[in-house]
Amino acid sequence: MSQQTASLEVRNLTRTFGDKTAVDDVTFTVEPGKMTGFVGANGAGKTTTMRMIMGVLVVHGGEVLWDGRPITAADRARFGYMPEERGLYPKQGILDQLTYLGQLRGMTRKDAAREATRMLERFGLGDRLKDKLESLSLGNQQRVQITASLLHAPTALVLDEPFSGLDPVAVDSMVDLLRDRLREGVPVLFSSHQLDLVERLCDSLVVLSDGKIMAAGTREELKSRGPRRYRVATPPDAGWLRDEPGVRVVDVDGAHAVLELEGEGTQARLLERAVPRGLTEFTPLVPSLTDIYREVTR
Amino acid sequence: MSTSTSTTAPTGAPTPAPEDTHAPAAAPGVVKNPWLVVTTREVVVKLTDRNFIVSTLVTLALIIVGVGASAYFGNRTADHTVAVVSTEATAVVDASQAIVGADDSGDTVTAQEVADEDAARQAVRDGDADAALLDTGEGWVIVGDEEVDSGLAGALTDTLAASVLEANATEAGTTTAELMAGSEVTTELLTGDEGQAGLRYAAGTIFAFLFYFSAIIFGMAIANSVLEEKQNRVVEILATAIPVRQLLYGKVLGNSILAFGQIAIYAIVALVAVNITGVASDLGWLLGASGWFIVFFVGGFTALAAVWAVLGSLASRSEDLQSNTGPITTVIMAALFVGLLADGMWLTIASYVPIVSSVAMPIRVLDGSVPVWEPLVSLAVTVVTAYLLLRLGEKVYQRAVMQGGTALTWRQALKLEV
Numbered sequence: 001m002s003q004q005t006a007s008l009e010v011r012n013l014t015r016t017f018g019d020k021t022a023v024d025d026v027t028f029t030v031e032p033g034k035m036t037g038f039v040g041a042n043g044a045g046k047t048t049t050m051r052m053i054m055g056v057l058v059v060h061g062g063e064v065l066w067d068g069r070p071i072t073a074a075d076r077a078r079f080g081y082m083p084e085e086r087g088l089y090p091k092q093g094i095l096d097q098l099t100y101l102g103q104l105r106g107m108t109r110k111d112a113a114r115e116a117t118r119m120l121e122r123f124g125l126g127d128r129l130k131d132k133l134e135s136l137s138l139g140n141q142q143r144v145q146i147t148a149s150l151l152h153a154p155t156a157l158v159l160d161e162p163f164s165g166l167d168p169v170a171v172d173s174m175v176d177l178l179r180d181r182l183r184e185g186v187p188v189l190f191s192s193h194q195l196d197l198v199e200r201l202c203d204s205l206v207v208l209s210d211g212k213i214m215a216a217g218t219r220e221e222l223k224s225r226g227p228r229r230y231r232v233a234t235p236p237d238a239g240w241l242r243d244e245p246g247v248r249v250v251d252v253d254g255a256h257a258v259l260e261l262e263g264e265g266t267q268a269r270l271l272e273r274a275v276p277r278g279l280t281e282f283t284p285l286v287p288s289l290t291d292i293y294r295e296v297t298r
Numbered sequence: 299m300s301t302s303t304s305t306t307a308p309t310g311a312p313t314p315a316p317e318d319t320h321a322p323a324a325a326p327g328v329v330k331n332p333w334l335v336v337t338t339r340e341v342v343v344k345l346t347d348r349n350f351i352v353s354t355l356v357t358l359a360l361i362i363v364g365v366g367a368s369a370y371f372g373n374r375t376a377d378h379t380v381a382v383v384s385t386e387a388t389a390v391v392d393a394s395q396a397i398v399g400a401d402d403s404g405d406t407v408t409a410q411e412v413a414d415e416d417a418a419r420q421a422v423r424d425g426d427a428d429a430a431l432l433d434t435g436e437g438w439v440i441v442g443d444e445e446v447d448s449g450l451a452g453a454l455t456d457t458l459a460a461s462v463l464e465a466n467a468t469e470a471g472t473t474t475a476e477l478m479a480g481s482e483v484t485t486e487l488l489t490g491d492e493g494q495a496g497l498r499y500a501a502g503t504i505f506a507f508l509f510y511f512s513a514i515i516f517g518m519a520i521a522n523s524v525l526e527e528k529q530n531r532v533v534e535i536l537a538t539a540i541p542v543r544q545l546l547y548g549k550v551l552g553n554s555i556l557a558f559g560q561i562a563i564y565a566i567v568a569l570v571a572v573n574i575t576g577v578a579s580d581l582g583w584l585l586g587a588s589g590w591f592i593v594f595f596v597g598g599f600t601a602l603a604a605v606w607a608v609l610g611s612l613a614s615r616s617e618d619l620q621s622n623t624g625p626i627t628t629v630i631m632a633a634l635f636v637g638l639l640a641d642g643m644w645l646t647i648a649s650y651v652p653i654v655s656s657v658a659m660p661i662r663v664l665d666g667s668v669p670v671w672e673p674l675v676s677l678a679v680t681v682v683t684a685y686l687l688l689r690l691g692e693k694v695y696q697r698a699v700m701q702g703g704t705a706l707t708w709r710q711a712l713k714l715e716v
Contacts, residue, residue, distance in 0.1 A: 054538045055538060056534055058715050073541070074328045076538050077328050077329075077538065077540070079538065081535060081538045083531055083534040083535060085531040085534070085702070087531030087532045087534065087535070088530065088532055088535075089527075089530065090526075090530060091526075092343060096342075100335070100339050101535065101536075103329065104332060104335055104536065104539040106328055106329045106330075149535075
């Protein structure tokens with residue numbers, strides 16, 4: 001089994017629409033076999049970035065690299081892409097149109113049909129192969145859309161809001177499919193509003209705001225960024241912590257306080273002073289991605 | 299590059315479905331002839347479209363019924379019965395058979411002797427006889443009920459005139475032949491022969507309408523197929539797989555093949571039907587012109603196809619198509635009317651104007667006497683136009699088809715960034 005090793009890199013990517021800079025000097029890397037979440041508010045520039053990666057929009061500055069060299073149309077033809085605005089042929093049978101899309105990506109008709117059938121069966125659509133897309137429920141149309149992006153064993157995946165409109169079961173089967181690809185070393189970039197999902201799935205994260213990168217890195221890197229926070233409880237009142245040197249109190253609520261500690265030995269000294277006051281809790285806080293996201297986009 | 303197997307999937311993998319043990323077939327990535335894949339889809343989708351099949355079959359049925367009907371009415375034989383009182387009248391009626399039956403139509407005329415004039419009139423009134431031929435003493439009268447069949451009346455009149463002339467001539471001591479000597483008139487046509495003129499006109503009309511309907515029906519099909527992809531954003535996926543202009547080529551070719559195929563089937567069925575029923579014998583001249591018509595149809599249609607595709611890409615909803623297809627419909631309509639109305643120099647000029655020439659040149663070929671280089675030159679003009687329109691169309695289409703939102707004009711689209 002040959003493991004894929006190519007990574008997808010975006011370097012100083014810039015795009016303007018008139019006076020507005022939609023994407024401003026964006027740089028990040030999607031590592032092989034890693035799932036990278038692309039988060040940001042509406043209008044942050046996620047879709048524009050993805051469309052530039054896929055060559056649907058012209059790049060105004062910077063470049064997209066695949067396997068360390070400038071990306072070509074042939075590279076992109078092997079990618080899987082799910083645009084933000086969903087779209088397939090409403091009036092064509094689902095197997096037929098998936099076969100067509102597979103053929104356009106260089107598969108033989110037979111391979112494309114076999115692969116599409118296999119994936120649709122996996123999504124529970126095995127008995128609807130001949131049905132027109134428009135006769136399917138929205139969730140099922142979404143499944144067909146996903147199949148369209150995965151059909152040709154893509155070398156990289158660029159998915160714009162792939163999970164929106166999916167029920168939890170469908171999210172799970174989609175994640176299974178994505179994991180299959182990840183194991184083969186395929187880099188996956190996907191955008192989402194659902195931070196809990198991103199938290200659950202992503203190896204790394206790119207946070208975009210107003211066209212600029214606010215944070216990028218692996219989950220661990222991002223979580224260890226900034227000062228470590230602790231939760232401390234000394235009933236009945238934790239107010240005394242405000243006067244301790246090297247301690248920055250983020251929040252006090254009765255017996256509980258959230259702290260940041262500065263300087264060597266602060267933690268040991270603090271514990272020494274807290275125990276006589278009836279310390280009941282001392283917990284390092286691991287920030288959730290939601291916290292990080294809120295923090296960096298504040 | 300990478301081929302993949304799932305047989306060495308690392309631990310922690312979700313249990314795969316039993317049939318999932320084979321590898322997904324790795325795509326070579328770049329399809330060799332993307333336009334061919336697109337063309338095939340266009341054709342297959344249309345050929346499996348029930349509306350398309352039904353409308354084609356209905357048209358074929360109409361063609362067959364039309365040819366059959368004209369054969370039936372053309373071949374129907376009439377058997378006339380003429381009520382007579384005198385033996386002279388009987389002789390005239392019998393003699394008129396020669397004229398009535400002269401055109402190989404199988405028509406007959408028989409005399410039915412009755413007692414007197416009143417009985418003859420009564421027979422006509424009752425429908426027992428088609429007409430009555432009565433001698434009034436000063437001349438003859440043909441009695442009909444509501445009307446007298448013009449063929450029958452003509453035959454009786456001619457026969458009567460001849461027999462009266464013959465009698466008078468004998469009385470004057472001469473013969474009809476002597477009296478008529480030198481008065482014979484025959485018609486000589488320099489090009490073609492009589493009977494084809496009508497057919498020529500009919501064929502020209504059919505060419506004009508076929509072009510009109512096919513150009514509009516298949517043109518709208520192209521525009522709608524482009525719009526469908528734009529509206530549903532499929533084009534964004536397609537654009538990442540193949541160059542957008544390949545999509546355009548495929549669509550133009552696919553729909554041109556469909557239009558051509560449909561026209562060819564209509565033509566073949568019509569010609570076969572015409573031959574079987576014997577409506578028109580010796581159709582060699584029609585075949586030649588039909589061949590030119592099909593060649594010109596393909597040229598004219600291809601030139602228009604790129605324009606239709608652009609119109610589809612400029613629209614954002616199907617309502618937009620109704621307004622922005624106005625000019626092209628006008629051009630096609632012009633081709634129709636030129637085909638129906640133009641004559642002489644105007645027709646000659648029209649036969650060199652691209653698209654309009656698709657109707658005008660075959661009509662000139664129908665008239666005969668067009669040297670073969672003329673259609674060839676005109677065809678070359680059309681091909682060049684088609685090429686230029688395709689290149690311009692490609693530029694507009696590439697820009698417009700990715701642009702959602704509002705409907706665009708050609709000018710706006712050309713200003714867009716790719």
